[in-house]
Amino acid sequence: MKKIPLWGRPARWVQLTLVAALASSCLSTVSAADFQPRIIRFGYGLAEDSNQGRAVKYFAQELNKLSNGKLRAKGFASASLGNDNQMQNALIGGAQEMTVVSTATLVGIDDAFGIYDLPFLFRTEQEADAVLDGNFGKKLMTQLESKGLVGLVYWENGFRNLTNSKHPINKLEDLQGIKLRVMQNPVYIDMFNSFGANAIPLAFSELFTALESRTVDGQENPVNTIQSSKFYEVQKYLSITKHVYSPWIVLASKKWWDGLSAAEKNAIQQAAVASRDFERADSRDAGNKALATLKLKGMEVTTLSNKELDRMQERARPAVVKFSANGHADLVKELQAEITKVRK
Numbered sequence: 435m436k437k438i439p440l441w442g443r444p445a446r447w448v449q450l451t452l453v454a455a456l457a458s459s460c461l462s463t464v465s466a467a468d469f470q471p472r473i474i475r476f477g478y479g480l481a482e483d484s485n486q487g488r489a490v491k492y493f494a495q496e497l498n499k500l501s502n503g504k505l506r507a508k509g510f511a512s513a514s515l516g517n518d519n520q521m522q523n524a525l526i527g528g529a530q531e532m533t534v535v536s537t538a539t540l541v542g543i544d545d546a547f548g549i550y551d552l553p554f555l556f557r558t559e560q561e562a563d564a565v566l567d568g569n570f571g572k573k574l575m576t577q578l579e580s581k582g583l584v585g586l587v588y589w590e591n592g593f594r595n596l597t598n599s600k601h602p603i604n605k606l607e608d609l610q611g612i613k614l615r616v617m618q619n620p621v622y623i624d625m626f627n628s629f630g631a632n633a634i635p636l637a638f639s640e641l642f643t644a645l646e647s648r649t650v651d652g653q654e655n656p657v658n659t660i661q662s663s664k665f666y667e668v669q670k671y672l673s674i675t676k677h678v679y680s681p682w683i684v685l686a687s688k689k690w691w692d693g694l695s696a697a698e699k700n701a702i703q704q705a706a707v708a709s710r711d712f713e714r715a716d717s718r719d720a721g722n723k724a725l726a727t728l729k730l731k732g733m734e735v736t737t738l739s740n741k742e743l744d745r746m747q748e749r750a751r752p753a754v755v756k757f758s759a760n761g762h763a764d765l766v767k768e769l770q771a772e773i774t775k776v777r778k
């Protein structure tokens with residue numbers, strides 16, 4: 435029988451055993467020492483049964499898995515922790531850990547975020563994904579850190595359309611005198627006033643009541659939001675304009691974030707990226723079905739012609755020039771160059 439030198443078999447077997455023991459002890463050391471049990475209050479403005487709510491749930495499940503159950507995100511829907519601006523301030527103060535808000539509501543903290551509200555910027559979701567997830571979108575996110583916020587990923591709110599309770603909107607002139615709720619953001623106010631509407635800035639959390647009481651005649655949002663917020667109950671007319679592609683941004687409190695371990699930050703970032711991909715797919719799938727549902731709910735749907743959309747774009751030009759002139763000329767040029775690049 436062939437003599438196997440003692441150093442041969444035991445050494446290899448011992449090596450494999452040692453490696454396995456070391457690996458498992460390293461993993462258990464990392465998971466034990468580097469994940470503290472934490473509850474993460476994740477506030478958001480839409481209903482629990484919405485694309486936003488489903489994505490928060492998905493994020494929480496992913497993070498639970500990645501942290502062996504130690505990092506537990508709890509979703510708080512329907513602005514129960516406050517509206518977008520109130521939640522941004524709660525994060526800055528360290529009173530809340532996470533939120534997802536419209537980038538349009540960040541202009542009070544960093545007015546450069548108004549750039550995403552310029553009309554007719556993106557033509558497709560794919561263009562938006564490429565720019566938002568690329569250097570341009572990341573650069574804007576990094577600027578938030580000096581304000582006490584950590585930008586993790588962008589989600590999709592979607593292309594925005596008009597609804598109102600007065601009459602169908604088929605051309606610019608139909609907007610004349612319509613009291614239109616807009617997000618609290620100068621680009622939207624200037625844009626819709628230039629269309630002849632009476633732009634009324636209002637937090638999303640107050641919108642349904644304002645529509646129901648006829649304080650405002652109309653509003654503008656993606657079809658997913660129109661459906662999940664049940665605006666069809668108080669709005670008769672839907673006009674497809676896709677005048678702005680609206681991102682959401684997932685934020686963490688920097689005060690809280692700086693106290694996390696590298697492993698915890700990595701797990702949260704991984705879960706955020708996974709939730710971004712889930713949310714975009716879910717939003718697009720739901721968006722394709724929402725229009726049929728809104729018609730079934732009794733909304734009268736019209737689609738503005740390219741000629742009318744060109745007129746809207748021309749009429750909104752002063753709003754774009756004004757934003758540019760407010761210290762953002764280079765940023766606007768940079769974004770337009772990025773879009774041209776991805777369009778090729």
Ligand code: KDG
Pocket residue numbers: 478479480517518534535536539591617637638654655680682
């Ligand atoms: O928390 C609600 C926000 O996501 C809100 O900004 C959504 O598009 C929106 C709007 O019209 O306010």
